[in-house]
Amino acid sequence: xxxxxxxxxxxxxxxxxxxxxxxxxxxxxxxxxxxxxxxxxxxxxxxxxxxxxxxxxxxxxxxxxxxxxxxxxxxxxxxxxxxxxxxxxxxxxxxxxxxxxxxxxxxxxxxxxxxxxxxxxxxxxxxxxxxxxxxxxxxxxxxxxxxxxxxxxxxxxxxxxxxxxxxxxxxxxxxxxx
Amino acid sequence: xxxxxxxxxxxxxxxxxxxxxxxxxxxxxxxxxxxxxxxxxxxxxxxxxxxxxxxxxxxxxxxxxxxxxxxxxxxxxxxxxxxxxxxxxxxxxxxxxxxxxxxxxxxxxxxxxxxxxxxxxxxxxxxxxxxxxxxxxxxxxxxxxxxxxxxxxxxx
Numbered sequence: 001x002x003x004x005x006x007x008x009x010x011x012x013x014x015x016x017x018x019x020x021x022x023x024x025x026x027x028x029x030x031x032x033x034x035x036x037x038x039x040x041x042x043x044x045x046x047x048x049x050x051x052x053x054x055x056x057x058x059x060x061x062x063x064x065x066x067x068x069x070x071x072x073x074x075x076x077x078x079x080x081x082x083x084x085x086x087x088x089x090x091x092x093x094x095x096x097x098x099x100x101x102x103x104x105x106x107x108x109x110x111x112x113x114x115x116x117x118x119x120x121x122x123x124x125x126x127x128x129x130x131x132x133x134x135x136x137x138x139x140x141x142x143x144x145x146x147x148x149x150x151x152x153x154x155x156x157x158x159x160x161x162x163x164x165x166x167x168x169x170x171x172x173x174x175x176x177x178x
Numbered sequence: 179x180x181x182x183x184x185x186x187x188x189x190x191x192x193x194x195x196x197x198x199x200x201x202x203x204x205x206x207x208x209x210x211x212x213x214x215x216x217x218x219x220x221x222x223x224x225x226x227x228x229x230x231x232x233x234x235x236x237x238x239x240x241x242x243x244x245x246x247x248x249x250x251x252x253x254x255x256x257x258x259x260x261x262x263x264x265x266x267x268x269x270x271x272x273x274x275x276x277x278x279x280x281x282x283x284x285x286x287x288x289x290x291x292x293x294x295x296x297x298x299x300x301x302x303x304x305x306x307x308x309x310x311x312x313x314x315x316x317x318x319x320x321x322x323x324x325x326x327x328x329x330x331x332x333x334x
Contacts, residue, residue, distance in 0.1 A: 046300075053296040056197065068198075072303070079273070079307055149234045151241075152210035154281050155227065159243035160313065164223040170320045174260065177251040177324055 010051075013060035019051050020063055020070075027070055038081045045074035180212065183292075184232040188212060190294035191230060191238070191302060218306060220313045228306060238289040238298075240305045244312060245320075246282040251327075259327035264319065274308050285309065 010016045027044060034040050052067040106112065110130050117124050126134065162168065180188060192214050195203040202217040213231040220226060226242055233239040245264065251257045261278050268276045274285040287305045291298040312319075 049296050049300050053194075053299060056194075072307075075300075075303055075307055079304060079311075082273075147234065149232065151233065151239070152213065152231055154241070154243055154284075155206070155213060155215050155229050159227045159229075159246060159284075160224070161226075162224040164221070166317055167224065170317050171249045174251060174320055174324060175249060177256045177260070177327060178253065 010054070011058075013055060013058050013062075016051055016055040016058065016060060017063050020048070020055070020067055023048050023051060024066070024070060027074070035077060036081065038078065038085065041074055041078045041081060045071065045078050048074055180232045181236055183236050183294075184238065186294040187238055187289070187291070187298055188214070188230075188232060191298060194299055216306075218310060220310060224313065226309060226313055228309060230302070233288070236292075239286060240289070240302065241284050241286040242309050243282045243284045244276075244309075244316065247280065248282075250282065256327055259330055260323045263323040263326050267319065273304055274312070285312065 010019050023044065027048075030040065030044075048067065048071045052064070052071055055067060056064060110133055113127060113130060117126065192203075192205045195214060195216050196205065199216065202219075204215045206213050206215065211231055213229055216228045216230075218226050218228060228240055228242050230238055230240045251260055261283060264283050265276050265278065274287055276283060276285055278284070285308075287301075287308075289298060289301045291301050
């Protein structure tokens with residue numbers, strides 16, 4: 001099949017339904033090889049999403065559910081493909097890191113002093129000479145922080161609610177981990 | 179205080195989710211700032227909440243606590259070990275970022291979309307999709323974390 005879809009500009013629910021049927025056919029016509037191509041899946045997901053949103057906004061209802069289902073299936077497929085690509089990329093980077101471990105090399109006396117204090121579990125006080133520099137760094141960070149919108153507290157402490165015995169048992173074991 | 183663009187994006191997403199899953203969507207406009215809370219059913223026994231609110235730089239932010247504080251180990255060392263193990267799952271190319279605060283471990287995402295249109299919904303549904311996948315995988319993730327932390331404790 002060709003992978004160029006019509007640039008849709010339908011303005012009625014009927015024409016959007018017709019557009020969707022084309023997209024549905026295109027989805028069904030994908031070969032297993034096509035479903036492994038990110039650009040193909042992404043393009044089809046993009047047009048399905050646009051069609052679905054326009055259809056709902058025009059009050060369309062008849063094909064709303066199949067549109068949403070197709071969109072969700074394509075999105076899952078796309079995320080799986082992206083994840084597979086990202087994992088392959090991560091493996092390449094990991095292999096590169098195994099050869100060369102990037103680290104921090106410095107002669108900055110302030111950083112060297114802080115490394116030493118860190119190693120000694122903060123048993124040595126920070127030398128007076130570095131205190132103004134630390135204060136300046138803190139002031140700079142506060143200036144940046146003031147421009148940020150703080151994250152609100154979570155709406156609820158029960159963000160994940162479950163009565164699934166497997167999950168509840170794991171939470172219990174996790175809580176009592178020794 | 180939301181900027182005009184943030185308000186438009188917030189309203190667009192709130193209207194869409196209310197239309198699509200009205201009974202599972204709450205739009206709160208008081209308190210610490212407006213937020214949208216969608217309850218997503220993973221299966222018959224488990225459901226999760228996705229919170230979306232405005233943050234700096236015109237963005238919307240979607241957050242979900244995968245592991246609340248009261249579900250983390252009581253022992254300090256074990257708690258840190260589990261937190262570090264789960265934070266280590268963050269993949270630089272992943273759609274979601276793991277983070278931790280006093281309330282537990284959460285995943286979050288900043289919407290990339292600049293306009294209130296279908297691309298914003300697309301971004302949101304990707305986050306929703308990843309959270310759903312993550313919760314399905316949660317028993318395995320926690321089992322791995324517990325095994326790793328037990329073997330670390332045994333070594334020390």
